[in-house]
Amino acid sequence: MDATYIQQSIEQLKTNIFMHVRHRTLLQYTGTPVVNENQLFYLLLPFLNGEKWSKQIDESAITVGIVHASLYEHEKINEKHALDKEQQLTVLSGDFYSGRYYEILARSGNIPLIRQLSEGIVSRCEHQMKVYESNQYTMDQWYETISVIQTELIKRFYQVYQFEQYSTFMHTGLLLLQLLEEYRYLQQGKPSILFKKMIESAEDEKIFESMIEKQISSLKNLLNEYLQSSTVLKDDLKLYIKQQIALN
Template sequence: MNATYIQNSIAQLKTEIFMDVRHRTLQKYTGVPVLDENQLFYLLVPFLNGEEWQQEQREAAITVGIVYAALAAHDHIKELDATSKEQQLTVLAGDFYSGRYYEILAMSGNVALIRNLSQGIVSRCEHQIKVYEAEKRTVEQWFSSISTIESGLIAQFFDLYAFDAYVPIIEKSLLILRLEREWLSYQRGQISLMSKALEQSAKQAGATYNSVMQDKIVRLKTELLQFLDQASFLQNDVKQALQARVEASIASTNG
């Protein structure tokens, strides 16, 4: 397995997701669904590692991708202006994608998948809502919420198909990527509600936003590389691909 094979696998999954949610008017005004290729890569890691991946797992992975697309569409709505045609259609796009994964799940009859994804969606939304609440939380509590937001749905998918050994990989990897995005945006003056919450919690603990973010990212990368090094269930080429992503992220951060 090489980088081309990995990229082709991600591209194939994206195509299958796009085919299930294509709508001419929505594409005209909102473009194709927003899909994070990093999320798709980590969703496919068990497949790339040679785990049993029949049609059921393939269809379930596509459904997870559609769920992420629906949630991403709603996340992209401007907080202060949802009055333009494009913004209104973005709301409808999110609802349309939601309808499609409900329909696919209902047609599949996969009750276990319906239960797991429903639990994942509820948990994700609950943790997103926390940034609007007045409750004081520690930095580590916010990191835990971000981890649930980023990887909770994939973790539910892994749990259903006994891919539990991969959960630490996706939790640490996707948390690293989200924290790096938040940190970079913060440096550019584009401060999200989550970064504001982290900044406030850091101040309450006598630290700075930059210090807690840097410390957490470095610690996560060290832990992830140690986990990968000891993960005997991973094929060598998959392990190397995962390690390469961490190393590339380290180089990017240091640069």
């Protein structure tokens, strides 16, 4: 197994997700669903590492991908232009994707997955709403929020199928990758709403940048320690994860 095979597996999962939510009008106005390839990689990590992977597990991974796409569509809504046709269709696309994953879950009859994903969506949305609250949070609380938004549904997927041995890599890797992406946008002068709220918590942008740089460095060291000491992951996957970080 090499990086090409890993990327092909991610692309196949992405294609399967798109096939389940394809709709001509939505494609025309809102484009293809947005999926995070880093999240798809960690969804597939147990499979890539040789774990037993049934049709049910594969369908569950597709469902998690659709849930992520649905939540992302709703997060794109701009309240100031909520009556615009494109905005209305963006709302509809999120609702459409929601309907599709509920349909898949209902058809599967997979009660443990339904329960875990329902609880995971609630937890993720609660953290997402912090961005719009007037409350002040510490930097550690913001890191937890980013982590929950990025990892909660995959964590629930792991729990259903007893893949928890991959959670450490997934939590550390996805938090680190998201911070790297957010920090890059900050340096380009395009901070996200989340980072703007975090800057308010730090009370000074320069201090904030220093804190983020320190956290990124700490997470890189931590992830490298996990990879070096792991007897679970195949060497090709360890290398891929290191390359992910290097490219970001």
